[in-house]
Amino acid sequence: MEIPYTVEAHPETGLNNGKIGIWLFLTSEVMLFGALFATFIMLRLGSDGNWAAMQAEAELNIPLATLNTAVLIASSLTMVMAWASLMRGQLGRFKLFGWLTVACGGVFLVIKYFEYTAKFEHHHYPESSTFLAIYFAMTGLHALHVIGGMAWNAYFTGPGSKLFHTNRQWLTDRVEHSGLFWHFVDLVWIFLFPVFYLL
Amino acid sequence: MSEHVDIDKQVRVYFLVFGALMVGTLVTVLAAELDVSVPVALTIGLFIATAKASLVACFFMHLIDEKKIIYWTLALTVAFFIALMALPLLTSVADQVGEFAEVEAHEPH
Numbered sequence: 001m002e003i004p005y006t007v008e009a010h011p012e013t014g015l016n017n018g019k020i021g022i023w024l025f026l027t028s029e030v031m032l033f034g035a036l037f038a039t040f041i042m043l044r045l046g047s048d049g050n051w052a053a054m055q056a057e058a059e060l061n062i063p064l065a066t067l068n069t070a071v072l073i074a075s076s077l078t079m080v081m082a083w084a085s086l087m088r089g090q091l092g093r094f095k096l097f098g099w100l101t102v103a104c105g106g107v108f109l110v111i112k113y114f115e116y117t118a119k120f121e122h123h124h125y126p127e128s129s130t131f132l133a134i135y136f137a138m139t140g141l142h143a144l145h146v147i148g149g150m151a152w153n154a155y156f157t158g159p160g161s162k163l164f165h166t167n168r169q170w171l172t173d174r175v176e177h178s179g180l181f182w183h184f185v186d187l188v189w190i191f192l193f194p195v196f197y198l199l
Numbered sequence: 200m201s202e203h204v205d206i207d208k209q210v211r212v213y214f215l216v217f218g219a220l221m222v223g224t225l226v227t228v229l230a231a232e233l234d235v236s237v238p239v240a241l242t243i244g245l246f247i248a249t250a251k252a253s254l255v256a257c258f259f260m261h262l263i264d265e266k267k268i269i270y271w272t273l274a275l276t277v278a279f280f281i282a283l284m285a286l287p288l289l290t291s292v293a294d295q296v297g298e299f300a301e302v303e304a305h306e307p308h
Contacts, residue, residue: 013266013268014266014267014268015266015268015269019269020268023269023272023273024272027272027273027275027276030276030280031276031279031280031283034279034280034283034284035283037283037284038283038284038286038287039287041284041287041288042287042290042291045287045288045290045291046291062228066224066228069224070221070224073217073220073221073224074217076217076220076255076259077213077214077217079259080209080213080259081210081213084206084209084210084213087204087206088206176261179259179260180260183255183256183259183260184260186255186259187252187255187256190248190251190252190255191245191248191252193224193227193248194227194231194244194245194247194248195244195248198227198228198231198244199231199237199240199241199244199245
């Protein structure tokens, strides 16, 4: 049985299934990270002025985090370029930008690994302070999302790209949807970076 | 995203947005070095972050050219998100009011 509205728009919504599905998923993600940001606010307000001291004690690496921000922003550019390449019918360029996006995600995780190991070497663990607890919870959850996004993009850039030869528009739409998730992950980091490292 | 798009124009916009996001990141780091009070620093930092996030959402996520149903879905999400953020803030205000009332009650008249 063929699933309807995979490529063509549903008459009621004006969108295909994938587009409406990914946006509904992203709204649930907003609430997931929203709950953690609300927790962050509550912990910071309830810290009785000790927040700055806990933040200083955690010794977060601002240059590395700035580099990671630049890497994620660059990956968002390669992601939209991958989609634009498919819109132009250029499979080779799509694969180039797709793998570049996955590689940027990898670079982000490697930098995060160095950040985390530096914390552990100084015996800074989630149980060490309230600040470190919420720091590891939120950046860890974000890193899991990066891994998920990398797997998703790697599939469409690798084996999933065969769809280009049979149903190019479906592949283009699928890449747009995986891009929406990837940009959301970038968007979350845009807030995590100043909130934990700078403010 | 509407079906009929000028990809070349879109790509130019993507590079402009990328440049703006990089500049925004630099400005965020430099602004954090300013010698201002915590509330002012928070306001500046979150303002820049919101501006950067808006650029990502509008152009990379194509929200600037999206169907009404997506806007309505996001409007509902934003409403709940604001309520979620307001909860800890209201709790803090309630705590402070409670502490103030307690001090008032113990002060000799």
